[in-house]
Amino acid sequence: MRIGVLTGGGDCPGLNAVIRAVVRKGVGTYGHEFVGFRDGWKGPLENKTMPLTVKEVRGILPRGGTILRSSRTNPFKIEGGVERIKANLAELGVDALVAIGGEDTLGVATKLTDLGVNVVGVPKTIDNDLNATDLTFGFDTAVNIAMEAIDRLHTTAESHHRAVVVEVMGRHAGWIALHAGLAGGANVILLPERRFDLADVIAHVQKRFEIDYSPIIVIAEGAMPADGDMVTVTGELDSFGHVRLGGIGNWLAQQIVQQTGKEARAVVLGHIQRGGTPSAFDRVLATRFGLAAIDAVNDRDFGKMVALRGTEIIRVPLIEATKELKTVPAHRFAEAEAFFD
Amino acid sequence: MRIGVLTGGGDCPGLNAVIRAVVRKGVGTYGHEFVGFRDGWKGPLENKTMPLTVKEVRGILPRGGTILRSSRTNPFKIEGGVERIKANLAELGVDALVAIGGEDTLGVATKLTDLGVNVVGVPKTIDNDLNATDLTFGFDTAVNIAMEAIDRLHTTAESHHRAVVVEVMGRHAGWIALHAGLAGGANVILLPERRFDLADVIAHVQKRFEIDYSPIIVIAEGAMPADGDMVTVTGELDSFGHVRLGGIGNWLAQQIVQQTGKEARAVVLGHIQRGGTPSAFDRVLATRFGLAAIDAVNDRDFGKMVALRGTEIIRVPLIEATKELKTVPAHRFAEAEAFFD
Amino acid sequence: MRIGVLTGGGDCPGLNAVIRAVVRKGVGTYGHEFVGFRDGWKGPLENKTMPLTVKEVRGILPRGGTILRSSRTNPFKIEGGVERIKANLAELGVDALVAIGGEDTLGVATKLTDLGVNVVGVPKTIDNDLNATDLTFGFDTAVNIAMEAIDRLHTTAESHHRAVVVEVMGRHAGWIALHAGLAGGANVILLPERRFDLADVIAHVQKRFEIDYSPIIVIAEGAMPADGDMVTVTGELDSFGHVRLGGIGNWLAQQIVQQTGKEARAVVLGHIQRGGTPSAFDRVLATRFGLAAIDAVNDRDFGKMVALRGTEIIRVPLIEATKELKTVPAHRFAEAEAFFD
Amino acid sequence: MRIGVLTGGGDCPGLNAVIRAVVRKGVGTYGHEFVGFRDGWKGPLENKTMPLTVKEVRGILPRGGTILRSSRTNPFKIEGGVERIKANLAELGVDALVAIGGEDTLGVATKLTDLGVNVVGVPKTIDNDLNATDLTFGFDTAVNIAMEAIDRLHTTAESHHRAVVVEVMGRHAGWIALHAGLAGGANVILLPERRFDLADVIAHVQKRFEIDYSPIIVIAEGAMPADGDMVTVTGELDSFGHVRLGGIGNWLAQQIVQQTGKEARAVVLGHIQRGGTPSAFDRVLATRFGLAAIDAVNDRDFGKMVALRGTEIIRVPLIEATKELKTVPAHRFAEAEAFFD
Structure with a gap:
């Protein structure tokens, strides 16, 4: 069997571990052959391939990023894209695809499945906002990095009687903010799932200063105040994508100073x-x-993706990947609130 | 309500986080008062207490160990022990206990519950070998530390064409060895759950050297060769407890040299x-x-312990803590075998 | 002998280690007594003190920040400030001061020495820009943190064919940028010491992309392009101090996108x-x-500060602390240029 | 110019960084060509070579070990070894060698220089025991790893009222023990440079327990008690090299238990x-x-090795590398003693 592998969307710690496992077991146990497609769906679309044998995957387990590189290319948005992919796969003798990616990448995988392409999906979202699986890889690493930063910021905040606002990833779901905030001992955690009351945040900050400690506020990049909206808040949205020069974190710090x-x-x-x-x-x-x-x-069990359920890995329909965003439920946020000073 | 808290058995990263959460929510949400019992069950037995207010638990979240200290004291093995505990609790006005510990500590908790003491248990085992919960705290930290050591040992092994045997914790269950070995890219993983064939290990080692790589073998301290038993293997079991001067790791390294x-x-x-x-x-x-x-x-829901099930925290009867050891099942070990060179 | 200790200016990893060493040896070897002054020079100015015995300094060696807290208060800018300090020291029976801080804090110490106050200084600058000592504490920690961030950013940059600009501390001296850039394998390093040619940076970026790698540019916050000045560059200088919403790093990233x-x-x-x-x-x-x-x-050798010279700690006149900024010399920058792609 | 590069002796973090810098500047600035010799002096002896261009050194800066591998082969102990090296270098057109290694490797380099081979040395000793340079690379990494271990062991020691003995590297010089002990807050530090008095160590241990703290003793592997010698102490010296099953650390722990x-x-x-x-x-x-x-x-300045003096890199005669061991002087040990409880 000849199998293509690709990684799409934003990179995420663990992508190389997936690729390595696919290839090591595919070659060693099943005798498969592999084709590496570069740059996500751009790979099969433009025939961008690289060798993918046991040799290429040696030593990549501890490495971040993806040796296959990534892109956000969507073949369904390109005239004749799907046909080119099917033609290229046929030409290369690729019988099946392992597609590793998030909502967008697996959305393409789902549609291709309907069009007769053999795909198995591996879910990837650093934000952990996918309903079909208990957890996704990359999330734990992100939370640890954010926690270590918060650990460091506590001491500098204390030394200067200073509030520190830590802005973490999370546009639509606040899992990183919630877990990093819980792990880092944040005094306030603000999520995209619930608009925050600025007066309330200020009150927490003041209370914390009163007991001679310095407040640490962890805020997801997608969190918003109750009155006002994102457009007003960020103002200086940059022209080149994600890096908002004056994001919500900076805005909140400024409000704390002023109030x-x-x-x-x-x-x-x-x-x-x-x-x-x-x-x-x-x-x-x-x-x-x-x-x-x-x-x-x-097993030729295509149109599925793998998922974590409890301690076991199961298979669910690929369509699950795009069905619903997993946001932080109220009872999980309530856990964090027990520590708001 | 006046509540006692104690930590028993071997220490484990996360104990202070449990204590802090108990006290912060107990005081802040429910208005409870707390008594810290020092040194596990020795605390209520000998009336060794310490203050346990919000002040004592500030700043302890990132700290290893336990501010309450620990011991392996078992009141049921001490003449009149249980009576003294009941008397001391009554005298201190302690209405309920939160007991944080492993099989032994929670075994005592279970028996005390039967004798009318109000206890809620929190499971702790760094080895992750408790059936009643998907995972226990401390395990992830231990696996990360072992993985980082393995990462380091890879480069020194390669540089010297040298086999490296890494002995990790795990007397009866090989979870740390399995996960650290998977995460660290071990070439062979040996667990207490299955006696290993030395000839087989040697064959893996030789095969790895043949492809010009250096083998890393991760072995749980409780792993044993198929022929021969622990007494023969260790020989120099020391007089002061755990540190076996010539443990299984050293024995295996010696065998590799010789063969x-x-x-x-x-x-x-x-x-x-x-x-x-x-x-x-x-x-x-x-x-x-x-x-x-x-x-x-x-909730006065005593005789229970908390447990992780999927992504939720549930309550199970305390008796579950001591019922059965969770060992590595065959399908999990098979995952690791896919990477044995 | 009764000795006051204070920490002034921005916090820095290692401050607590200094405090601990002063107290441990002072008490243990010399039999001194200590008074902790809080918040830098504000402490002796406003009689803000805290106990400082061996007990207070236990366990603080690994902790960041300063248990004495800090401020930027300058008694020479406050009407009658110096007189109040002298009066307070007399009242408390404080015979000598250990002042731990940077240019500003030690500048005050120097002037107080001239006015008859017994001071010994300990130099502190995370930027390592003090001529009188080979190295200062805090710098190595900062460089390691920046290096670890650069290590991480390499993999994400590669995966996305993306340039990453890392802005590090250093307003007037580029030591952190130089060392973090060297240690992190930066492709371009930009320092405050030499205005950079944007066209040159763009050329390096393009050359790097051509060989199919992704460029990492490390830039000190105080670096500036050859044409144009800081005001033009940042535009949105914020009203509350250091956090420039659109600092030089963001500006450079934008230029790379555009060009x-x-x-x-x-x-x-x-x-x-x-x-x-x-x-x-x-x-x-x-x-x-x-x-x-x-x-x-x-030794009552006042008006001195300690310094590292080679492998030894020596004493130099306090005035040395404020004499000259140590900037990155040309031959050190040339080392980094050998790696500019 | 065609230049050979080799790494000899025990591996050390930073070897790859040296190789990379040699090749990057050699190729980029001077237009040199390189031959990689594998396995230390065995490389030129047995013509074991590997390509060494800019491509091979990409990405190796953060990696431990050495891509050239290492060995302890000494051509002067092999009949006709030196002649074979000279013949091989001539045949390969190698004009000069960069030899990276410790006392043994550089000892060979020194003798080869006298026999007309063009060598420049780079000193490497993780133990930092080389007199000719202020510091050597690898030492700082080793000290950080040991310190992090000590940080971890403090909490487990405290939780169990238990003494912990940490055995670190250092057969003849105690630099790692001294610096890791200072950085980790050890209560006693024992070095090879001065035989220790067991009764004295026991007294420190007891004093520490009395103030309700747990003692951490950092001991270099080469430290010895005042009465008794190494043979008696270790007993079970193993047959396969360094790993002493019952080293000095285990012996000391046993003594503490008994006494x-x-x-x-x-x-x-x-x-x-x-x-x-x-x-x-x-x-x-x-x-x-x-x-x-x-x-x-x-510069064709052969027979030299590079060294750190203060903040500058200088050249010293290769012979310096083997002249004298740099041991911990009394005034440096006295620094640590200030913290012995």
Whole structure:
């Protein structure tokens, strides 16, 4: 069997662990051959391939990023894109695809399945906002990086009687903010799932200063105040994509200064949250996802994606990947509130 | 309500996070008062107490160990022990206990429950070998520490064409070896759950050297060769407890030298696996366990312990804690075997 | 002898190690007594004190920040400030001061010495820009944090064919940028010491993309392009101090996008560089500074500060602390240029 | 110019950084060509070579170990060894060698220089025991790893009222023990440079327990008690090299148990101290050494090795590398004694 592998969407610690597991078990146990497609769906679309044998996957387990590179190319938005993919796969003798990616990448995989392409999906979202699986790889690494930053910021905040606002990833779901905030001992955590009351945040900040401690506020990049909207808040949305020069973190720090008269600083963690070596949890989960994906391919159980349920890896229909966003439920947010000073 | 808290058995990253969560929510949400019992069951037995207010638990979230200290004291093995505990609790006006510990500590808790003491348990085992919960805190930290050591040992092994045997914790269950080995890219993983065939291990080692790589073998301290038994293997069991001077790791390294003529080194990770700051996963899980425990106390739902099931924290009967050891099942070990060179 | 200790200016990993060493050796070897002054010079000015015995300094070695807290208060800018300090010291029976701080804090110390106050200084600058000492504590920790971030950003940059601009601390001297850039394998390093030619940077970026790698540019916050000045560059200088919403890093990323058509991201490391547990190097250097400072006090060798020269700690006149900024010399920058792609 | 590069002796974090700097500047600035010799002096002896262009050194800066591999082969101990090396170099057209290694490797380099081979040396000793240079790369990484282990062991020691003995590298010089002990807050530090009085150590241990803290003793593997010698102490010296099953650390832990009745544990850090990614300090120092070495080669200034003096890299005669061991002087040990409880 000849199998193509690709990674799409934003990079995420653990992608290389998935690729390695797919190839190692595919070659070693099943005798498969592999074609590496570069740059996500652009790979099969433009015939951008690279060799993918056991040799290429040696030593990549601890490495962040993806040796296959990635892109956000969507073949369904390109005239004749799907036909080109099918033609290229046929020409290369590729019988099945392992597609590793998030909502967009797996959305394409789902539609291709309907069009007769053999695909098995591996879910990837650093934000952990996918309903079909208990957890996704990359999330644990991101939370650890954010937690270590918060640990560091506590001491500098205390030394200067200063509020520190830490802006973490999470446009639509606040899982990173929730877990990093819980793990880092944040005094307030603000999520996209619930608009926050600025007066309430200011009150927490003041209370914290009163007991002679310095407040740490963890805020997801997608969090918003109750009155006012994102357009007003960010203002300086940049022309080149994600890096908002005056994001919600900076805005909140400014509000704290203005309303409390205390010093405040904002730290925007940005891309350091998604690069670098994966945590043990993510390496194990990604490896297990890879093993389960190649098993599914070998079983010719296409149109499925792998998922974590409890301690086991299961298969669910690919369509699950795009069905519903997993947001932070009220009872999980209530856990964090027990620590709001 | 006046509640006692104690930690028993071996220490584990996350104990302080549990204590903090219990006290923060107990005081802040329910208005409870707390008594800290020192040194596990020795605390209520000998009336060794310490103050346990919000002040004592500030800043302890990132700290390893336990501010309450620990011991392996078992009141049921001490003449009149149980009566003294009941008398001391009555005298201190302690209405309920939160007992944080492993099989032994929770075994005592279970028996005390039968004798009318109000206890809620929080499971703790760094080895993750407790059947009643999907995961326990401390395990993730231990696996990360072992993985980082393995990452380091790869480069020194390669540079010297040398086999490296890494002995990790795990007397009866090989979870740490399995996960650290998977995460660290071990070439062979040996667990207590299945006796290993030395000839087989040697064959893997030789095969790895043949492809010009250096083998890393991860072995649980409780793993044993198929022929021969522990007494023969260790020989020099020391007089003061755990530190076996010539443990299984050193024995295996010696066998590799003798049978392959190559260099080999053993590294025994030992106690660094259980100390120090907890990982984000463990801080979050321990915090959630603490919150759920104090909820159970407040509900007067005694004789229960908290547990992780999927992504939720549930309550199970305390008796579950001691019922059955969770060992590595065959299908999980098979995952690792896909990577044995 | 009764000695006051204070920490002034921005916090820095290692401050607690200095305090601990001063107190431990002062009490243990010399039998001194200590008064902790809080919030830098505000402490002796406003009689803000805290106990400072061996008990207070236990366990603080690995902790970032300063248990004495800090401020930028300058008594010479306050009417009658110096007189109040002298009166307060007299009243408290404080015979000598150990002042730990940077240019400003030690500038005050120098002037107070001239006015008859017994001071020994310990130099502190995370930027390492002090001519009188080979190295200062805190710098090594900051460089390690920045390097780890760069390590992480490499993989995310590669995966997305994307340029990443990393903005690090350094307003007037580029030591952190130079060392973090060298250690992190940056392709271009930009320092405040030499205005950069934007066309040149763009050329390096393009050359790097041509060989199918992604460029990482490390830039000090104080770096400036050859044409244009800081006001033009940042535009949105904020009203509350350091956090420039549109700093030089973001500006450069935007220029790269506009001139190369490639993606680019800026990451501003900010305050995570100065918080948290110190590296081994900084703990040892800070400890040795503290020991040497209390030796100087005990010798009544006032008006001096301690400094590292080669492998030894020496004493130099306090005035040295404010004499000249140590900037990156041409031959050190040339080292980095050997790696510019 | 055609230049050979080799790495000899035990591996050390930073070796790859040296190799990379030599090649990057050699190719980029001077237009040199390189031959990689594998396995130390065995490379030129047995014509074991590998390509060494800019391509091979990409991405190796953060990696531990050495891409050239290493060995302890000494051509002067092999009949006709030196002649074969000279013949092989001539045949390969290799005009000069960069030899990176410790006392043994550079000892060979020195003798070869006398026999007309063009060599420039780069000093490498993880133990930092080389008199000719202020510091060597690898040492800082080892100290950080040991310190992190000690940080972790503090919490587990405290939780169990237990003494912990940490055995670190250092057969003849105690630099790692001294710096890791200072950085980790050890209560006693024992070095090879001065035989220790067991009764004295026991007294410190007891005093520490009395103030309700747990003692951490850092001991170099080469430390010895005042009465008794190494043979008696270790007993079970193993047949396969370094790993002493019952080393001095285990012996000391046993003594503490027997003489105090308290629990004690020994942790032998072993090879994790020398593997893995280098610290920023070591990456920068190793890079600077590599740059300076290729400069020396280009200047045809052979028979020299590079060294750190203060903040500058200088050249010293190769013979310096083997002249004298740099041991811990009394005044440096006295620094640590200030913290012995």
